[in-house]
Amino acid sequence: MTKVTIKDIAQVAGVSHPTVSKALNNVPGVKEETRQRILQIARQMDYVPNVAAKRLVNHKNRSMGLILPHAKGLFFHHLCGRLEEEASRRDINVLVSFADGRQALKTFREHFVDFAVGWFDPAWLPNPAFTKEWKLYQGQFVVIGGGNTELGHVLDVDRFYQVQEAVKYLHSIGHRRIAFAGREGPKCQGYIHGLMDCGLNYHPSRMIVINSAYYDGIARKKEEMRHKFNTLWQGKHRPTALIMDSQDVAFSLVNTIGELQISIPEDLSIICYDDVPELSVYPVPLTVCGPAIPDLVQRVLDLYEQIYQGHQFKQPVREVVTSKLILRDSTRPINPLC
Amino acid sequence: MTKVTIKDIAQVAGVSHPTVSKALNNVPGVKEETRQRILQIARQMDYVPNVAAKRLVNHKNRSMGLILPHAKGLFFHHLCGRLEEEASRRDINVLVSFADGRQALKTFREHFVDFAVGWFDPAWLPNPAFTKEWKLYQGQFVVIGGGNTELGHVLDVDRFYQVQEAVKYLHSIGHRRIAFAGREGPKCQGYIHGLMDCGLNYHPSRMIVINSAYYDGIARKKEEMRHKFNTLWQGKHRPTALIMDSQDVAFSLVNTIGELQISIPEDLSIICYDDVPELSVYPVPLTVCGPAIPDLVQRVLDLYEQIYQGHQFKQPVREVVTSKLILRDSTRPINPLC
DNA sequence: TTGAAAGCGCTACCAT
DNA sequence: ATGGTAGCGCTTTCAA
Numbered sequence: 272m273t274k275v276t277i278k279d280i281a282q283v284a285g286v287s288h289p290t291v292s293k294a295l296n297n298v299p300g301v302k303e304e305t306r307q308r309i310l311q312i313a314r315q316m317d318y319v320p321n322v323a324a325k326r327l328v329n330h331k332n333r334s335m336g337l338i339l340p341h342a343k344g345l346f347f348h349h350l351c352g353r354l355e356e357e358a359s360r361r362d363i364n365v366l367v368s369f370a371d372g373r374q375a376l377k378t379f380r381e382h383f384v385d386f387a388v389g390w391f392d393p394a395w396l397p398n399p400a401f402t403k404e405w406k407l408y409q410g411q412f413v414v415i416g417g418g419n420t421e422l423g424h425v426l427d428v429d430r431f432y433q434v435q436e437a438v439k440y441l442h443s444i445g446h447r448r449i450a451f452a453g454r455e456g457p458k459c460q461g462y463i464h465g466l467m468d469c470g471l472n473y474h475p476s477r478m479i480v481i482n483s484a485y486y487d488g489i490a491r492k493k494e495e496m497r498h499k500f501n502t503l504w505q506g507k508h509r510p511t512a513l514i515m516d517s518q519d520v521a522f523s524l525v526n527t528i529g530e531l532q533i534s535i536p537e538d539l540s541i542i543c544y545d546d547v548p549e550l551s552v553y554p555v556p557l558t559v560c561g562p563a564i565p566d567l568v569q570r571v572l573d574l575y576e577q578i579y580q581g582h583q584f585k586q587p588v589r590e591v592v593t594s595k596l597i598l599r600d601s602t603r604p605i606n607p608l609c
Numbered sequence: 610m611t612k613v614t615i616k617d618i619a620q621v622a623g624v625s626h627p628t629v630s631k632a633l634n635n636v637p638g639v640k641e642e643t644r645q646r647i648l649q650i651a652r653q654m655d656y657v658p659n660v661a662a663k664r665l666v667n668h669k670n671r672s673m674g675l676i677l678p679h680a681k682g683l684f685f686h687h688l689c690g691r692l693e694e695e696a697s698r699r700d701i702n703v704l705v706s707f708a709d710g711r712q713a714l715k716t717f718r719e720h721f722v723d724f725a726v727g728w729f730d731p732a733w734l735p736n737p738a739f740t741k742e743w744k745l746y747q748g749q750f751v752v753i754g755g756g757n758t759e760l761g762h763v764l765d766v767d768r769f770y771q772v773q774e775a776v777k778y779l780h781s782i783g784h785r786r787i788a789f790a791g792r793e794g795p796k797c798q799g800y801i802h803g804l805m806d807c808g809l810n811y812h813p814s815r816m817i818v819i820n821s822a823y824y825d826g827i828a829r830k831k832e833e834m835r836h837k838f839n840t841l842w843q844g845k846h847r848p849t850a851l852i853m854d855s856q857d858v859a860f861s862l863v864n865t866i867g868e869l870q871i872s873i874p875e876d877l878s879i880i881c882y883d884d885v886p887e888l889s890v891y892p893v894p895l896t897v898c899g900p901a902i903p904d905l906v907q908r909v910l911d912l913y914e915q916i917y918q919g920h921q922f923k924q925p926v927r928e929v930v931t932s933k934l935i936l937r938d939s940t941r942p943i944n945p946l947c
Numbered sequence: 948t949t950g951a952a953a954g955c956g957c958t959a960c961c962a963t
Numbered sequence: 964a965t966g967g968t969a970g971c972g973c974t975t976t977c978a979a
Contacts, residue, residue, distance in 0.1 A: 276972055287950045292974060302948060319745055322719050323664035324972035327955045332719065336704075348686055355707040364716040366674075366704040369693040378702040381657050382672070382720040407655050493890040526892045529867065552831040554864045614956055625966040630958060640964060662956035665971045950979080955972105962967080 275318045283316070284309050295320070326383060334364040335575055338375040338389035344519045345547045346564075347390070353568045361572060372397075373404045376412075385410035386578065388571055393417035393430060393457050411578045413588075415567060417457075424588040426570050430544070431461035433560045433594065437514050437542045438465025440596055444604035446512040446540060447471060450503060452479035452496065452524060453516020458544060462514060476508045481520065493523040500527055511540065511605055518545035525553060536603040546597060556599035562592050613656045621654070622647050633658070660721040664747070669723055672702040673913060676713040676727035682857045683885045684902075685728070691906045699910060711739045714746050723748030724913055731755035731768060731795050749916050751926075753909060755795075762926035764908055768882070769799035771898045771932065775852050775880045776803025778934055782942035784850040784878060785809060788841060790817035790834065790862060791854020796882060800852060814846045819858065831861040838865055849878065849943055856883035863891060874941040884935060894937035900930050 277295070281288040286305065293301045294309040295318075301309075326332075337354060339347050351367060358365045366384055368375035372391065379387050387410060395418035397405065405412060405422050412423030417430070434451075438461070441449050449471070451462040459478070466473045479499045483492045503509070515521050521543045528535065535541050535555045542558045543550055550557040570592055615633070619626040624643065631639045632647040633656075639647075660670045673696060677685050689705060696703045704722055706713035710729065717725050725748060733756035735743065743750065743760050750761030755768070772789075776799070779787050787809070789800040797816070804811045817837045821830045841847070853859050859881045866873065873879050873893045881888055881895045884902065888895040908930055 274972090278972080288972090289951085289974075290949060292972095293949090296974085298974090300948065305948080321665070321972050323661045323721065324955090325974080326661035326721075327659070327665060327957090327972080328974045329955090334716075334720070342686070342689075344686070345683075348680070348682070351680075351707050359708055359712060364719065365708070366706060366716065366720065368704060369689050370697055370703070374697065377657065378672075378704065381660055381670070381702065382704065382722065383661070384720065403655070407657070489886045489890050522887070523890065530892060548827045549860070552827050552861065554868060612956095616956080626956090627958075627960095627967080628965060630956095631965090634958085636958090638964065643964080659956050662971090663958085665956080665973090666958045667971080668958070948979105951977090953974105953976085955974090957971085958969105959971105960967100960969085963965080 274321075275316045276321070277318075280309060280313050280316060280318060284312050330383065330385070332364070332383060332385070333362055333579065334366065334384045334386065336375070336379040336384040336387045337365060337367040338372055338387060339367060339369055340371045340375070340389075340391070342369060342390070344517070344522075345549055346518060346545050349547055349564050350390075350567070353564050354571070357568050357572055361576070363572075363575065373401045376401075376404045376408050379410070380404075380408050386413075386575055387411070388413045388415060389418075390414075390416045391418035396420070397422055413571065413574060415571060421587070424574060424584075425590070426567070426574070426588070427591045428562045428567075429591050429593060430457040430561075431464070433562075434458045434461030434514060434516075434544065435465035435468065436596060437544075437560050438462060439469060441512045441514075441540065441542065441602070442469040442471065444540075444602065446605060448477070448508065448510045449512045449514065450477040450479065450508075450510035451514045451516070452481065452500070452520055453514075453544075454481050456516075458516045474508055476503060476506060477510055479503060489523075492519075493527075496520070496523050497527045497530075500524060501531065504531060504533070512602070513539055513541050515541065515543045518543065518547050518550060521545075521550065521553070521557065525557075529554070535601050540602040540605075542596070542602060546594070551599060553601075555601050558597065558599045558602040560594065560596050562594045566594065567592055612659075613654045614659070615656075618647060618651050618654060618656060622650050664721050664723075669917060670702075670721060671700055671917065672704065672722045673724045673726060674713070674717040674722040675703060675705040676710055676725060677705060677707055678709045678713065678727075678729070680707060680728070682855070682860075683887055684856060684883050687885055687902050688728075688905070691902050692909070695906050695910055699914075701910075701913065710735075711742045714739070714742045714750075717748070718742075718746050724751070724916065725749070726751045726753055726909055727756075728752075728754045729756035734758070735760055751909065751912060753905060753930075759925070762912060762922075763928070764905070764912070764926070765929045766900045766905075767929050767931060768795040768899075769802070771900075772796045772799030772852060772854075772882065773803035773806065775882075775898050775934060776800060777807060779850045779852075779878065779880065779940070780807040780809065782878075782940070784943060786815070786846065786848045787850045787852065788815040788817065788846075788848035789852045789854070790819065790838065790858055791852075791882075792819050794854075796854045812846055814841060814844060815848055817841060827861075830857075831865075834858070834861050835865045835868075838862060839869065842869060842871070850940070851877055851879050853879065853881045856881065856885050856888060859883075859888065859891070859895065863895075867892070873939050878941055878943075879939040880934070881939075884932070889937060891939075893939050896935065896937045896940040898932065898934050900932045904932065905930055 277291040294306040415426040544561045615629040632644040753764040
């Protein structure tokens with residue numbers, strides 16, 4: 272099964288191979304009659320263009336790489352699914368890499384993926400190795416989910432604001448003793464500022480800070496949370512509402528809460544950051560905040576399209592994807608004096 | 610920012626470009642000293658090989674594509690993480706696609722990923738469109754997790770056997786009324802055959818068949834399960850043990866069980882298919898079966914290495930990755946007469 | 948409108 | 964051990 276090349280077609284058609292190339296690529300400068308004849312012969316001979324040869328000469332393609340260096344949990348899973356779905360509708364190839372940023376970019380560079388979308392921690396800062404690789408990377412680069420960088424476009428997610436709003440909402444329905452569980456970072460800050468905005472005191476014991484990292488293993492994390500939550504609940508600062516900073520915190524903590532015979536929302540109202548479908552079918556459907564994945568995907572694809580069309584930005588895009596609280600059954604008003 | 614080629618390296622190193630090529634590819638015939646010097650220069654210049662040019666002369670690059678067309682849930686998440694980790698240790702680029710098989714293969718072809726690993730349903734059969742794309746695909750193709758195909762190598766997972774063993778285990782610790790919840794397929798069959806092997810009657814009402822598909826939404830699935838399980842539990846065939854066919858079934862069902870005030874394992878022993886870490890920190894750590902992700906990854910990488918070395922298989926690999934039950938707290942012996 | 952020639956980056960082959 | 968040259972399949976001048 273020997274491969275058919277444009278030279279073979281040229282020979283059969285009695286023309287030269289550049290003419291075949293032009294005909295096949297709809298390049299003007301070939302008589303319509305000749306073009307049709309060539310097209311037909313190509314079809315008959317089952318010609319398949321050699322992408323390697325094409326790519327060697329010209330480097331454009333519609334593709335996009337998603338970098339998820341420490342993707343953990345369901346949010347990223349849904350993000351991948353949605354992005355693939357929408358991108359394929361627009362005829363864009365999506366490849367995802369779970370390698371660290373530098374390595375992922377290098378892989379994309381090798382494999383001709385010329386538009387990269389990276390999800391990084393809010394605290395992320397490009398290190399020298401990354402910056403170097405970034406400079407080598409010829410394509411466009413978009414950071415979503417935060418991270419401070421001048422290197423590319425940024426589609427940020429306002430964690431701070433969203434948690435702040437969550438606090439305000441809880442306050443508006445009568446809660447005064449509001450706790451928070453999560454890692455340090457913008458969500459944590461949003462919690463504190465939310466309290467201040469409502470004229471509530473921030474009490475350190477109502478802040479459950481999770482230290483264990485992903486690689487510590489899930490068992491360790493769960494143990495840590497159970498212990499800390501129990502201390503809070505038995506202590507004198509028992510809250511009436513709790514904000515959790517992510518879906519995976521909810522995963523461990525809601526169980527712990529159940530074990531302690533605490534009812535949601537009767538004894539404790541809960542709001543969770545991360546708008547993933549799974550949280551809507553918890554034993555009690557959870558009120559959530561955080562960016563809507565479809566919105567995020569839409570913005571990324573719009574940006575891709577602009578860049579693909581060759582639009583020149585005077586300066587990198589800086590945009591914040593907002594969202595609103597989704598009320599479900601895990602929050603309820605309380606008598607402020609109770 | 611112009612691209613660095615082997616000619617650029619050759620110039621700097623004061624050698625010819627074929628020598629650079631040999632040095633970079635570990636081809637014998639280059640003095641060790643020269644090789645080292647070239648390697649260092651290549652690193653300093655941030656050289657990235659042009660995979661298109663390599664492909665044009667039929668040369669492999671160390672890359673691997675993972676196809677996860679309908680990856681849902683945590684198992685795939687952990688699979689991605691582990692594969693990336695182990696592959697990067699061996700200097701293999703991993704790219705993952707969430708597109709359907711045909712589209713994913715096309716994407717890999719266009720991006721010169723020359724080893725594709727696809728996870729497909731056990732019932733999967735390549736359709737004509739897929740087969741056509743497969744023929745175009747230059748690289749090697751491995752199916753993991755099942756699917757019947759002659760097209761490539763198969764690293765199967767023995768769902769049937771694993772569930773069968775789970776039934777036998779439950780029987781061995783005294784259970785006689787064993788139920789199953791999941792989709793139709795090999796796991797389901799394994800359940801029935803397991804019962805038969807133990808001399809137990811298969812009773813249709815003890816089989817909770819889940820019909821709702823992924824895209825029906827998680828709420829629908831949970832509702833369906835709750836209803837069906839409740840019917841079983843209130844009926845005359847109330848089981849003492851239950852096998853769940855996947856992590857996402859557990860996700861909904863364990864909650865339902867809790868709502869019904871049923872204690873695990875006191876009232877009901879549970880075994881869940883899918884060996885993911887999350888199941889070890891459920892309110893009660895779950896006994897699980899199913900392939901160990903590290904084993905799966907190891908086998909894939911071994912196969913990759915063999916193929917990369919140019920090993921010619923007389924016939925496609927057909928292998929089954931086995932595993933054993935992991936006992937945790939969700940199963941307990943019962944008095945057979947109880 | 949057409950085609951001859953050059954060249955993309957790489958490896959293989961055969962000199963030296 | 965090293966390098967010159969050819970060629971993979973294609974597109975792109977540029978001259979006819």
